[in-house]
Amino acid sequence: MKFTIPSARPGMILAAIGFALAVSTVAQPTPARAFDAAQKSEIEGIIREYLLANPELMLEVQSELEKKQEEQKKLSQAKTLSEMKDQLFSSEHQVEIGDPNAPVTVVEFFDYNCGFCQRALADMNKFVEEDKSVRFILKEFPVLGEASLQAHKVSQAFNRLMPEKAGEFHRLLLGAPGRKDGEVALKVGESLGADRAALKAESEKPEILDGLKEAYRLADGLGITGTPSYVVGDEVVFGAVGYDALNVKVANLKSCGKTVC
Structure with a gap:
């Protein structure tokens, strides 16, 4: 089964992955089996193409990662200040x-x-x-x-x-x-x-x-x-x-x- 993206727009990467997962699930008998090597390769290709076409997404990912790390650091600091007073x-x-x-x-x-x-x-x-x-x-x-x-x-x-x-x-x-x-x-x-x-x-x-x-x-x-x-x-x-x-x-x-x- 082939997967395609009609165009590269913000948010499309999630839609594409979701579409790929949904179609694969529908097409497979119950219980669902894992993607085969060809399907995995095709999904990875879709993601790669999207990221190359929209490199600014990586900045968003980095920003979210830094925000999460900062939140985790604050929690660790508060825990240490309390437990190691x-x-x-x-x-x-x-x-x-x-x-x-x-x-x-x-x-x-x-x-x-x-x-x-x-x-x-x-x-x-x-x-x-x-x-x-x-x-x-x-x-x-x-x-x-x-x-x-x-x-x-x-x-x-x-x-x-x-x-x-x-x-x-x-x-x-x-x-x-x-x-x-x-x-x-x-x-x-x-x-x-x-x-x-x-x-x-x-x-x-x-x-x-x-x-x-x-x-x-x-x-x-x-x-x-x-x-x-x-x-x-x-x-x-x-x-x-x-x-x-x-x-x-x-x-x-x-x-x-x-x-x-």
Whole structure:
């Protein structure tokens, strides 16, 4: 049985497929059997011809796919924010900067070798210095290679040994010029009074990577793949958007409880 399309118009591809299926079903005895190879080939040819004649349809398909993916990402983010709230806001592996009782919390995922994170350090400092109602929770998310991983391990070790100076360590290491690795992190720790041997030994313990594993689980659920990324209220913000953009979201949170009022 042959299948033809009289002309190529929007929506015709669905009509053609439906027609092909309907005719094939009518023409076959009950119970219906699957299309044979020739019929499958002919239907595929119809679809191919239509798409070649109407390539703009692929843009519509891509648009719908992106919309669906965005909806799925939002659902995953909401689920993660709900089910992993303790890991996001109350983890033993995080560093907090600002008033711990501040009503507004900004969670930042960062990498010590991320240039944009280094620039965003000034944004965080401005918030906690000028607005006591905002605190930052810092999630180390080393994604830029081995040097970042080694710096992360020393950072986590320092946080365990000298938690009272964790914020100062963070500012010094992230703000330091050049590539940050384990050695640079050890020197920063020493400058703040840490014993180098003890710090290095702590950084080599297997459990030092527990925070990294937790951060990766959070990032996966939130759709975070790069740094810096933020969680402000119920919104995930990607990239170094700057102080002003973050401040709008913070102000809205204070006003209506959402980042967009």
